[in-house]
Amino acid sequence: MNDHRKIFIAFIKLGDFISGFLNGSDQNAWHQKLEEAIALAKQENGWFTREHVIHALSSWAELLTHKELSKWLSYYDPTKNRPKTVAIIMAGNIPLVGFHDFISVLITGNKALVKLSSNDTILISFIRDYLIHLEPLLKDRIIFSDDKLKDFDVVIATGSDNTARYFEYYFRKSPHIIRKNRNSIAVLTGQESPDDLEALGRDIFLYYGLGCRNVSKIFVPKNYDFAPFFKAIYIYSDIIHQHKYANNYDYNKAVYLMSNFKLLDNGFLILKEDTGYSSPIATLFYERYDDLSALSERLTKDRDLLQCIVGKDTVAGQIPFGSTQRPSLYDYADGVDTVDFLLKT
Template identity: 60%
Template sequence: MAEQPESIKAFVKLGEFLGDFCQFTKGNNEIKGDQVTWFQKLEAVVGRASSHNGWFTKENILFAFEQWSNALQADNLKKWLDRYDIQSSSPLTVAIIMAGNIPLVGFHDFLSVLVTGNRALVKLSSNDTLLLPFLAEYLVSADPLLSDRISFSDEILTDYDAVIATGSNNTARYFEYYFGKKPNIIRRNRNSVAIIQGDETPETLSLLGEDIFLYYGLGCRSVSKILVPHGFDFDRLYKAIYPFNPIIHENKYANNYDYNKAVYLMSEFKFLDNGFLILKEDDGYASPIATLFYEYYETWESLETTLTRDADKIQCIVSSKPRPGHIAFGESQKPALWDYADGVDTVEFLLKTSLKN
């Protein structure tokens, strides 16, 4: 934790700033010092980001800010980094190719590169071009030494030592072709699943709604499929998640709902529908927006066999009675710093790569 102390302090300050901004937008705190200027700038950035990408509503952006505010507390950073031996060495230039499915989805990679003393060369997704550059600007104001370790590029990336790239299964093949000769982490499509055991209370099932609907289900940690026992009464789920029904008034979500429903009707697929979420029995994992796949399971043992077989397709598993490796309902979009995407330890990868250079 001693390595790059000023950088770590800068991230702690950023976390405090994001928390204060979220409270400010709710009218719950007074503006302190130079915050007025930064708050005004961030308000403008949030507005432009929402206009640029209709999926990035102000509510979703603020939710992302709040989660990073919680994660970037000094105790969390210490708990995360104390497990590693971060030593001074020649810094790597790490190219980060970011996805843009949810706000700040690539921030953990950015954070990992900088707290390990390396340089971040970032290629942003065209869907999310505004939020991270603003946060980088704030970080540099807190620690000017970071200015030489953060850069953004719209061009073909050159002069880098390692790559962290996130995209679809199709773009992963492109990434492997262009970046395969360098040390790399290349991420593909993954989705998250929920296990329903059938004895959940309405309050417990309602928590699952957050895992399904936050970010419109666009995140890899969004639940896109539920696994249910035979005989499960789906009306129980629909009643529990009914408070999320205002989502159907969001145009982009509603358009997807209407389109997918029409496709299923014309294809004569059987499905359930409550007016804002379609339930379709399917053995796949990547359900379309406004659709939730479901699949029955016979026994817990058969369920574990299925989950083990499909582990490379699954980002996280949520359940009402979490077992080792599972997450509680309502928590899938609140990962800790040590909850690595695809289970690949980014910090360990960076440290090992640094030793080889």
Template identity: 60%
Template sequence: MTKSNPNVEAFVKLGEFLRLFCDFTSNGQVAETTHSKWINKFNEVADSVRHHNGWFTRENVLFAFKQWGIILTRENLETWLASYDLRKNKTKQVALIMAGNIPLVGFHDLLSVLITGNKAIIKLSSNDTLLIPLIAKYLIDIETSFKDSITFTEGRLTDFDAVIATGSNNTARYFEYYFGKKPNIIRKNRNSVAVLNGNETNAQLEALGEDIFRYYGLGCRSVSKLFVPKDYDFDKFFKAMFRYRDIVNQTKYANNYDYNKAVYLMSEFKILDNGFLLLKEDKSHASPIASVFYETYDSKATVKERLQKDAEAIQCVVASGFTTAEIPFGKTQSPSLSDYADGIDTVEFLLKTS
């Protein structure tokens, strides 16, 4: 079925290009000169996007491109779509209100809309106005039918059949007011946590650093909270984090580190500090940039009960041998196609919406 679907073919080609582009950025050479135009365009945007959003460093943009290049293979796409009957879809206009906290954060929604045969009306976040349009232009170049399926708008959204909106808890109330009468997926703030038992290897803790520091902790899949046993040895944790010390050389991150440290000290909060990461005991899940909250526990059962209670505020649980739904250390920013935000199946939503 998928081999004859031009929409699937387009995303297979996009995946091939992203892998080629990432290879090019690694070694500076590319065999297929037919892609030179697009390689130059992607390279230019990867360089310039940080001038529009200081958090979108070249390293993080290339990481996002690489992850999507890994995901967008024919095998992955066909496996993902195998459990759906795309013939059930009735073509509709789907409004996509995208977040801009990390590079390409709204791409999975665009992918889901287009691959099911629907049309996307996209309202971009002011924090990410370059990456999604770049991907859209490439898709239209390789599959011209997408020209009528992708629209960008800066004004008020009108003439749509369904909406997928991602924002904060505050904007969610706005979304619900304006879009509540239409079929919708409205996403709020979420954070990710890690549950440690004290027996983690140095390699596991170093991998956890990827979950904490990738995208400067700005993603909903970024670990912002640790659950640790009482009397946990934080020296072991900080030793593993040392490999990420250069993050403090990023000016925006350093400014947040200095500011939050000053606030904590002035408020006389007890903190642990290694020079680039602050640890503060706190029951909240959402920690400020350059900070991670932690909470101690007596038993796994109490942690599981707590996480169940706060399920709607948690995106990922990183652990080893804690729960069947856990994510391995270092893998939060490498989700599969079926790892839907907030656990809501976007494709099923689109197919059921008439």
């Protein structure tokens, strides 16, 4: 069996393991280690609640199957890859956010030189250990570094707009993918069902809105009635009991009120009318539109600022309500095909 096949099978076995952990079957020592890793991840990063880590694991369990991995890789020919060392600088805003880059590098036959975010060291480290347990050849292909990265061929780095400028300069001589801040938005017409709006709530509140795929702004018609929206999302009201979220809610509300901004507020989410895309935690921006076709043109122009557009029969490129945090393997961050980049570099 060649190395490509061995690594492919290792990721399938990883998916089987996660599925077994989630459904409580075949408990073993590794299940206990994962349970401990989930607890440690919460200690390391207070935003990483068990519920959200389980959601991230569940999403990956659905993708790490023979069917899904085969479908994904059917668009490429990994055997034509020129093996290289790929430096991956991971973000840590939501659990396992860097895993897609991780699997893309390894499954194409490359070596991963990983610099973890200090906000998400536990979960990725556990997965590394389990993959090496499954397939020992990966031991030499997964390197974690706390020091200055060196001896790499290619770079994939994710960060803020500020860090991206640094990355662009520092890695200017190496082939690279540099990811910056992006936001996700939803376009509403007023014809959405209660189920649509409840699903939109998942796009807003999952991971406390910390992900680039979380909806941070909604566009609404000029005379939009917010009452059905507030009623539908009330199911998420317990989010205010998470102290870090509540602190952000209280702080942002105080700042806005002192600045005399007009707000809509339901006790756990602040709605502020704003032309920007990036809203603070516990805040959702909204903007009214007159003409849907004009809005569509604007969003097309701003596509490089947007990760996801959520809606129902509204604008081009939209995805369904409730689906932002369930991306497929070929839903590449910033629309850049990571695997194609790796194979052609």
